[in-house]
Amino acid sequence: MxxxxxxxxxxxxxxxxxxxxxxxxxxxxxxxxxxxxxxxxxxxxxxxxxxxxxxxxxxxxxxxxxxxxxxxxxxxxxxxxxxxxxxxxxxxxxxxxxxxxxxxxxxxxxxxxxxxxxxxxxxxxxxxxxxxxxxxxxxxxxxxxxxxxxxxxxxxxxxxxxxxxxxxxxxxxxxxxxxxxxxxxxxxFEDPVVGLKLAFTGAINDDIYDREQAAALLLEVLRRDYPERLQERFKFKGEMPEKGLELLEAVGRKRGCLVKGGIVDLEKAQTVVLNEFRAGKLGLVTLDAVPEDAKGGEA
Ligand SMILES: Nc1nc2c(ncn2[C@@H]2O[C@H](COP(=O)(O)OP(=O)(O)O)[C@@H](O)[C@H]2O)c(=O)[nH]1
Ligand SMILES: [Mg+2]
The missing domain is CATH 3.40.50.300 (P-loop containing nucleotide triphosphate hydrolases)
Structure with a gap:
């Protein structure tokens, strides 16, 4: 080659x-x-x-x-x-x-x-x-x-x-x-979290990652670093769930991504989250936190 x-x-x-x-x-x-x-x-x-x-x-x-x-x-x-x-x-x-x-x-x-x-x-x-x-x-x-x-x-x-x-x-x-x-x-690529971040910023191909995991991780990072934006975008009132999957479900509910019996359609919810993130609807976002200096080099 x-x-x-x-x-x-x-x-x-x-x-x-x-x-x-x-x-x-x-x-x-x-x-x-x-x-x-x-x-x-x-x-x-x-x-x-x-x-x-x-x-x-x-x-x-x-x-x-x-x-x-x-x-x-x-x-x-x-x-x-x-x-x-x-x-x-x-x-x-x-x-x-x-x-x-x-x-x-x-x-x-x-x-x-x-x-x-x-x-x-x-x-x-x-x-x-x-x-x-x-x-x-x-x-x-x-x-x-x-x-x-x-x-x-x-x-x-x-x-x-x-x-x-x-x-x-x-x-x-x-x-x-x-x-x-x-x-x-x-x-x-050994670190799955890194892989997901690379995927949803477009650095690696879309179809090779688990979209549910990606959306859940994204929501968790956003909740940690940009809670107000998440609150505002998806109209959460009061406490937001902590875990990514629960957040995803809550977002699905807010957006009416439901199947029969009032169960959340997680696939639809994933698409909402990933598309809105990529379209910049959640504002300008940085997903990696600055490392602690004490730990040395920028691993
Ligand atoms: N918004 C934005 N997009 C960029 C920037 N730099 C590159 N891109 C886009 O990122 C994609 C990959 O860029 P490319 O130069 O081909 O990356 P390479 O694979 O490293 O050579 C293309 O769609 C570019 O238009 C930038 O500073 N801002
Ligand atoms: Mg190139």
Missing amino acids: DKDNLKDLPSLQWFPGHMKKAQRLIEENLKLVDVVIELLDARIPSSSANPMLAEIIKRKPRVVALNKADLADPAKTKAWIAYFKRQGVPAAAVDATKGRGLKQLVALTQELAKPKTDRFVNKGGKPRPARCMILGIPNVGKSSLINRLAGAAKAKTADKPGVTRAKQWIKVAGGMDLLDTPGILWPK
Whole structure:
């Protein structure tokens, strides 16, 4: 399987062989760059992270881009950025589709590369832009970000017969060189909660997860972090049930998703919850809580 096919692999088809190959491609490109840009989904910054990133990039400086910030809770995005900074990792909120936050991302990347580019000049080299590459799991927005950063100066692919396709560098406004091929990371699929969060933010395919579990988990997280919105949206009066499944049933009742005998049609209720969440009816939501600092690294 070549590099281009690997790009389109649905995340659940990551077999050990694919993971090794993806890792090898990244390691090859790592040698060429000063800095890596780790692209995360601002709605699920820890669930969209690759568990082995630190091992893969070793000591290469890293900047985090919290993408799809237009869909995330702005207060939580701020808290996540502060958290990364406390871990010594510069971070910026971006919206790759509209181009928001990209100037800041480029500035952070250059700053991070400065020791390296300065050293190069001190050894007699010509000043050069920071070299970087983008890493992230499928659907996090790598291509959108690369295209947006490329702007008008989009890299042409020089496909000369008989010549191995050279690495293409994109010159980014503001003085940064970006590899046109992103590194594809696999998600944390061992953790079922992470899998569900990836599913309902659209990072993995819809039809491979249990919709009832997904809706129940979503309601539980919303109850914990956004109780007023849940209350308001589904017109709960007084106490809301605590457990996800009970919440789902209550939502079904509120919305009249009933079958004969007044029993709640859980399937209909799931659809209501998942569709309304995806349509943004519950507002801007971030589903991963910022970890406690005492526990160290952003697992
Ligand atoms: N709302 C929003 N959608 C985005 C953003 N970035 C990417 N997307 C969407 O997310 C989907 C996956 O993006 P893509 O660039 O193909 O992801 P890739 O698989 O990492 O290359 C596409 O539908 C994009 O339009 C963003 O910042 N905000
Ligand atoms: Mg892509």
